[in-house]
Amino acid sequence: MEPRPVAEIIAYVFLDLAVIMVLARLMGRLARRVGQPAVIGEIVAGILLGPTLLGALPGDLDTLLFPPDIRPFLNVLAQLGLVLFMFLIGLEVDLSFMRGREKVAVSVSLASILLPFALGVLLAAYLHGQHDVFTGADGSTSPISFAGFALFLGVAMSITAFPVLARILAERQMHRVPTGALALACAAVDDVLAWCLLAVVVAIVAASSFGGVVLILSLSVVFALVMFLVVKPLLRVLVTQYERLGQLTPEMLAGVLIGILASAWVAEEIGIHFIFGAFLFGVVMPRKGAARLNHEIVDRLEQVSVLLLLPVFFVVTGLNVDVGAIDLTGVGELALILLVAISGKFLGAYAAARAQKVPKRQAGALATLMNTRGLTELVILNIGVQQGVLDGEMFTLMVIMALVTTAMASPLLDLIYPQRVLDRDIAAAERAEMGLTDAYTVVVVVDDLDRDAGLVDLACDLVGRERPAQVVLTRVVRRSRPKPEVSSGLGADLELMATVAGELRTLARQVEARGLTASVASRFSEDPWAEVADLAGSSDADVVLVRSGWGLAEHALVADGETPWPASLHGSVVTVSGELGSAALQPQGPVAVVQDGSADGRAALRLAASTSLGRTVPLQLREADGRRGLKRSVTDGLRKAGVRVETGTTTLPSLLVAPAGAGLVPAADDLTPILLVHAGRADSDRDMDETLAGIAGRSGAA
Template identity: 55%
Template structure:
């Protein structure tokens, strides 16, 4: 990298940080999660608003590989933090309700997404029909655990029964979605040598039966700074191994966070979330949003594109909501609780963008379909807040006459 490239790269990073933070703050002001504003900032810094000439001026082609490398590191760190934040207690002892809601809220949009893929293949051909159908189904079935947790906290629902159930289902959905994506990556032939995929099972065994006990001992005996350095190195090594196997570095990062000890390692986990979380949120992920936005171009969206977008939104929202709502009602939850759960499970956020970036990298998605799916991720996340407010207001309106009659009686 020459001195001129380095200077332009630093300027580009400064622009990215300022613009994404500004839009994140604006999103918060209107009651949305900051990630909504940051995703929107990434799109607006791309060709959708500025055109190819404008994006080339802000982000010259010769610095984009460096930005993409930082973005990739940011996603790996984020997936580690997602795995780290999954509470193992959420995955145990929640009974048939959480299991049923989790499965139906994954299987229904998965099936509908696969059916939609058969239609989309006409305008977005792909040689691997099964891989394309599974990818579209997986993209429809995602729930963003981190964004969901933020929405629940902001609205005071994280300590309620329905909030705890939503977090449990989202945690299970995350594990199922990433397992499905691993299958999609394998089907689409990402591995340079297919035999390496057979090493996935020994890798999992080593991670759970060897690495996990070592991490527990590390947390109990090593100094915090030294332990953090070892954890960071282990994270990168785990990502490298899954990439070499032929899955994706994201799986290694997520799994490494998942096996991190919870009990007796609170200080190490706290430091890791604080140190890595700030760097990831302020520097690395904004770069990821912008690099994703450079691949989104909605300026030439025609009638056919609008029809496809409508179908994508119908399948994504309808499949996820119906699956969660129907399962909740079958288990005795009332209409308000079931609708709240269905709305929360539709939150996709950054997790969806990461999955879409994998699809773009594998060639499963072309640029046009990628753009439409990014809009779907933005809409399904942004609609959660207003829909929750609407459900709550209608509930209050319905309860008011009953309270009045009770007072009269």
């Protein structure tokens, strides 16, 4: 057969890429709809385009769509996608997850590697006789050594897919409970140990003698030392440049890509496979102060690798998978492989966790998470094929195992760790983390640290003389881009949240200076109000204080009578319009409240009275537009509670508090910020007498 013209090869590659992208996106969306990671659907798409489905149809369609002479070009793109993926895997490895959990994390990781590795080697002793001949793409055959076969099978049983595990934690919010944090720590250790083990195995298989193994391993150690001692400090310049310019420039991204490709080349030249170079470059990327930089790098690289290159890798993998060729003997072998893979990982992790006194439910959830393999398993299996130690049927069986162990994780977690139990544990963990007690609680949403210092002072004013009392400072960073699809992005999210929490602690000292307890909480979310509602629920907040319009997407509109926050938020919500100066610059005039007997009005009266008492300034009563004023008994009740009440005065107030449904309220100006009060469940349940009694009780207690 004559070689194809270059133009025809290019056209074929373009057509194949279009077909691959369409099916990958469709199958990825279908997987998400059934509660699975998108990568599961994309892997299945690659398998369907191979001999399993397309090749089983009349006309040899898989060969027609992917001719043998076109596949090498697709393979180059697939390997490039694999390099970028391995860099992202390395970038997600963060051993700081271990802090405070070192003993448990190392114990669980070692057990979840050693037990499945040992069982895999034992299984290899049984399976090797049926899979001892490797057939290359050109039809040539070569014997498969038992040592290579057993070592690769052991490593394949031992791996945990960190991205899939982290994605499951993020989607279920499990990273906010101790079990999730422990799972991240265990997976990080597992990742490092498993890839190091695989590098050793590749060196053993690739070398032709004991001296060759020693040489490859020695060069690998030197390579790692250079990366950590020389390259890692040099990469700090990326953080400096990013902080100076405020964005990831094309030159910075080009530098990262050059580093990835150069590291991959060095690793391949050493003899340990190019993926280890890309992985190691991701590991040595800066972490401290680099959360936003790493976020942008992940976003940029995923746009190429997820949409285009990784689906090609799945197809290249799928072309070697033929599920239809599995006979009855193969089904039995698959059952044994699944038994070893699942029991080895699950029992190893579970037993080690229980030995470290992790409760049964949490140990079961941890073992389930450690059993996920996903795309990471495919990487190892493809290396096994390239090294000539896995034949076609064994490769197919192991790919099925990777899919099954990943797909079973979410349903099994629903059984072991139901959502209602998880919600309870999240609330308890948040209260413990923030040091919350049973006290009057004001949650203040901070958006700009400098501008919102006045908002924090106002939160302290709203506390009034309530005791015990606490103020929770929270900032929700809106996710401007969709979540990464392959890498979880969770590590960078957590680092960014920690940075924001550190910034909030400067405002917390402002609260503590006023004799109140302060706590901080940071979140990263596509739905800011859902996060605030969740935090308000876990802290049992009495008041949520926020600037007007916060949490709405640009140009978003809210219909009349509706609110941007969910109905589940049970505390009273106070929105602020106008500028709030620092405490030293705020005018000391009276606090004005618009009189209204509705639930919103009662809540506004309570908060205005608390602020008046806290600031020791008069309370100025005003009538709502078009509504009957409050009864004289209310004024008398306020005065008996120790509130200095002014009526009929024209003094400029320092603050105007109004019920949300009060009708026309004058616009806020620089001197008189306006607080619109939306009554929560507790304020709605109180009548006016109970509201006044509460104010009197607090004043008397003070």
